Amino acid sequence: MTEPLLSVRNLTVEFPTRRGILTAVQDISFDIMPGEVLGVVGESGAGKSMTGAAIMRLIDRPGRIAQGEVILQGRRIDNLPDAEMRKIRGRKIGMIFQDPLTSLNPLYRISEQLIETIRTHLPLSETEACKKAVGLLDDVGIPDASRRIDDYPHQFSGGMRQRVVIALALCAGPDLVIADEPTTALDVSVQAQIIDVMKRLCAENGAAIMLVTHDMGVIAETADRVAVMYAGRIAEIGPVRDVIKDAQHPYSSGLMGAIPRLGANLERLTQIPGSMPRLSAIPKGCAFNPRCPHVMDKCRIDQPQAVQTAPGRRVACWLYPPQDGTTASAERQSAE
Amino acid sequence: MTKTLLDVRDLSRRFDVSQPWLNRKIEGTGKRFVNAVTEVSFSVNQGETFALVGESGSGKSTIAKLIVGLLKPSHGDIVFDGISLKDGLKGAKARALRRRFQMIFQDPLASLNPRWRVVDIVAEPLRVFERGMSNRDQRLRVGELLTLVGLAPEDGVKFPHQFSGGQRQRIAIARALAANPDFIVCDEPTSALDVSVQAQILNLMKDLQKEFGLTYVFISHNLQVVRHMANDIGVLYLGRLAEFAEAGALFDAPKHPYTRMLLDAVPDIEMTGRRRKQVEGEIPSPIDPPSGCAFHPRCPFANDRCKRDVPLVINGVACHAVEEGRIG
């Protein structure tokens, strides 16, 4: 069996505030295999973006990684000095954000930004880097790349900018790309193009993708596996087809039912009552229990641990009570 | 026989995007205009939902603002229940008409005054249209409305920032309903919300429509949502109506190449393995739109005529290729 590219173990992210410590991400664990697309889906406040930021160590103070490990290619990166981490960002892990304007410096030409990033990470001369930059822009589908490379970010449309950001993320040949809502700010017809470009290029370069989004449709089209997050924890993780066709956690099945579909013209959508709890008021026990249609007494008291229900599939719900072996391992994990 | 409540005729709106006077004089440039909406016509039946679909720059929000009177049309007319709104409204007649329409906005936080308590926000239409209503009656009415939209009367003393996005949109709906309107313009009411909350709000809006016989103009970029809500649909592209059809017909047999492209771009959540056609190009800037049919640079069926002539809406479709029978 191959080694995972990235392993996240019991990661917890906390924000100390004057009203106590808020836990944005709580004890989550998952692996990303080389070349794989892992979707992380959840609603606002679920902690999905925070997970991506924690892996990149880009959490704003006073937030901090309180617990857990992030292992990239067998090497722990959550406790590296900042200078080391900067080398990993860009070289090993590329980033794509929702708003392309935040990733591009408006005062510099695209060429300068691309060449600078390439030369920071790769031992290339100015001319070689420039050639590579033009090639990259060509790859992401920017027409007339050799001319447009000297434009400023504001001279591109939203979709074109996001293509530039993808080029920027891929320019040092990273092994993992973390894409945080890469298509949310774009029009529907452009969204599909960007997803295609991202998927194709990562496959060509052998890069894995961690795709953070609220859009189940994007996940369905792009991801190999999906992690459904709720209130800072992973509710369910598994192969994308299984989770979409046969969601096991009541939250993920509710989420699937809530999406209006072109095919079926239903009178009413399935709805989950209530809303995602605020970080300051996460219910005791299972965080989903006040909204859950299958709630039991146990759910209000104890937090369910992730249980393997099928190969590659884990669910954290008391509907799937742990077998003896898994309880022990889950408890051992949380005790560590 | 269904009755037409709103009739939009040849509606156009032009915006002046010129530089300031001094700059124009010094640089010797002329005035510049953007045609945000051009010759759009449609009608909305009472008790039904009419959806306007389009991407950025399509002019859908401009049409919403024109209908509710936040903007004045440059050309054309809007007829609401037989009364023309073209020349603006004055006096008692205006008040009687205004209380019949309301609007729900995209960003529920921005649509609620952050310094007001919820009770004051929801009661605002009452203070405008039910002058002389006692404070107690107002509070009772607001309590009823909050209960109706799934909140509690006690929520009335709180401020908007104390609620989640979905709850804020419920407050906005309660305000819209306060003065018993029969027509509501909804401008992307769920696009700022999460999926599970979106489902709640869409269900609520459908329930309210049934209970009070409301007429909606529903503006959205999300085709799945529109499919769920609308009876009739108008597809906009760069300020012009591309296609206008009954919802079922539009989704089962789209005619305009742009509509087909939009439908193709919807992510395949059923995972049927449907192969999507690669969508070409991006939306041009409305400041400098293409000649002829604005869609021609992205259209696989475009010919010389499409580059030259603007297509007219014939049988609900504005496309030369459909008109000539080149595509079926």
Add this chain to the structure above:
Amino acid sequence: MENRTLFKDVPAEDLIVPVRVQGRLARALDSDIFYSWRTSPVTVVATLVALALILMALFAPLIAPYDPFNPASLNLMDGFTPPASTGAFTDNYFLMGADNQGRDVLSTIMYGSRVSLFVGILATLFAMTLGVSLGLIAGYNGGTIDAVIMRITDVQLSFPAILIALLIFGIARGLIPPSQQESMAVWVLILAIGLSNWAQFARTVRGATMVERQKDYVSAARIMGVHPILILLRHVLPNVLGPVLVIGTISLALAIIEEATLSFLGVGVPPTQPSLGTLIRIGQQFLFSGEWWILFFPAVTLIALALSVNLLGDWLRDALNPKLR
């Protein structure tokens, strides 16, 4: 009679919105603003100093040891008594010494702060009212009105405030008959300082109004046909008051200094009603002959007052700025 349409089978008591649950005070004490005040020692000290000085000025007639303006209670022979000693002629004890006319410096400071604060606060309120109104009008209407108002503020902001105040003061002096100049002096001063400070308010409020005007809650009110003046007063104004409060505090400190400067230059309040600035002007005549206290104590009071108010303004600006928290 109630005209109910919804939930007719539910009793009204179960549906009515209660009048108020949490009190204003409880809410204020729990707020983030109070927290940021409580955790900033500099601000707490500044508040206490400002409060002490304001109370001192307010109750000057009650707590001042002497009435420095009552000719019966002072004696020229006590002039230049050093601090913490008894007068040469009377038995009066002068904690901060006496000035050239035998007036108790501590008492003159108390009365002087009164004048300074009175002029400063009224001038700021005047500037605030004028600036906020013009800013609201400019920001909401836009177009020509906006352009005219903003060009005036541009011109005004390109001159030092003190110059404008001097100009206005001079014009007003020329218009008022000499017999009334003494009694009108304070009001002329307030007018002059107020008119020299409104532009800052107008500019800030105009910017904030342009932002708020675009927001959907204003659109909602416009759709209902709410009158523009009501929209400005009820919707826009409460939402632009935050920055106004900040500028107001800082410009109060500026107005106090400006008044002192004008009085120091001899164009401010009449000597019979000395403000802190007047006291400093009197004091500086004796600085080089060794009677330092006549200048020193009023100057320290002025600095303490202006600094503490300014620090409060700085804190308020940071506390109301969500980006810094």
